[in-house]
Amino acid sequence: MSNTLQQNLTIRRMHWADISAVDQLESELFPTDHWSVEQWWRELAAEHNHYWVAELSGKVIGYCGLSAQAPDADIQTIAIGVEHQGGGLGGRLLDYVLAAANELSIQFIFLEVRADNHSAISLYSSRHFSRISERAKYYPDGETAIILRRDSKRTDTEVQR
Numbered sequence: 001m002s003n004t005l006q007q008n009l010t011i012r013r014m015h016w017a018d019i020s021a022v023d024q025l026e027s028e029l030f031p032t033d034h035w036s037v038e039q040w041w042r043e044l045a046a047e048h049n050h051y052w053v054a055e056l057s058g059k060v061i062g063y064c065g066l067s068a069q070a071p072d073a074d075i076q077t078i079a080i081g082v083e084h085q086g087g088g089l090g091g092r093l094l095d096y097v098l099a100a101a102n103e104l105s106i107q108f109i110f111l112e113v114r115a116d117n118h119s120a121i122s123l124y125s126s127r128h129f130s131r132i133s134e135r136a137k138y139y140p141d142g143e144t145a146i147i148l149r150r151d152s153k154r155t156d157t158e159v160q161r
């Protein structure tokens, strides 16, 4: 099942016309602190930002964004719709972004993740992101943010939990 899903996944650049579908997914996945439509417009317009959507049968089921200024980049967001999670699609999307970062001559990729987001931490760990610091009470509900970094020249370390 998951192999079939992965084979059928299409990843392409996000366009303005995708904002409505992405906004709907975003509201479902981040009910308390999701981006507004206006913020999506700003994100897509920003010079150093790169956004992609993941599609199954023409339907947007995920998205990811990278803000890149070599040699550094930040993963702004990554998400897969609830009904498609756990099937390897998040991994496929992240691998695509890592390859894109490589083409942009990025060495260090940073991101923030909630300390209680075990599936995301597991995903990043499997792609050699390492914990470099944390910010207590970073999120509106008081949860800690863990800051991760991936060094493309040294991808043999695991996230320390």
Ligand SMILES: CC(C)(COP(=O)(O)OP(=O)(O)OC[C@H]1O[C@@H](n2cnc3c(N)ncnc32)[C@H](O)[C@@H]1OP(=O)(O)O)[C@@H](O)C(=O)NCCC(=O)NCCS
Pocket: 029, 077, 078, 079, 080, 081, 084, 085, 086, 087, 088, 089, 090, 091, 092, 112, 113, 114, 117, 118, 119, 120, 122, 123, 126
């Ligand atoms: C994080 C997210 C993108 C992962 O997408 P996904 O399609 O579920 O990921 P995959 O199926 O590729 O699995 C990725 C890893 O998470 C693990 N995983 C999946 N669901 C899990 C769960 N409920 N608990 C723990 N680990 C889990 C998988 O085993 C896999 O680990 P592995 O590569 O070591 O086997 C997805 O869960 C999501 O969109 N979450 C909501 C938005 C979010 O939190 N984004 C991250 C913000 S930093």
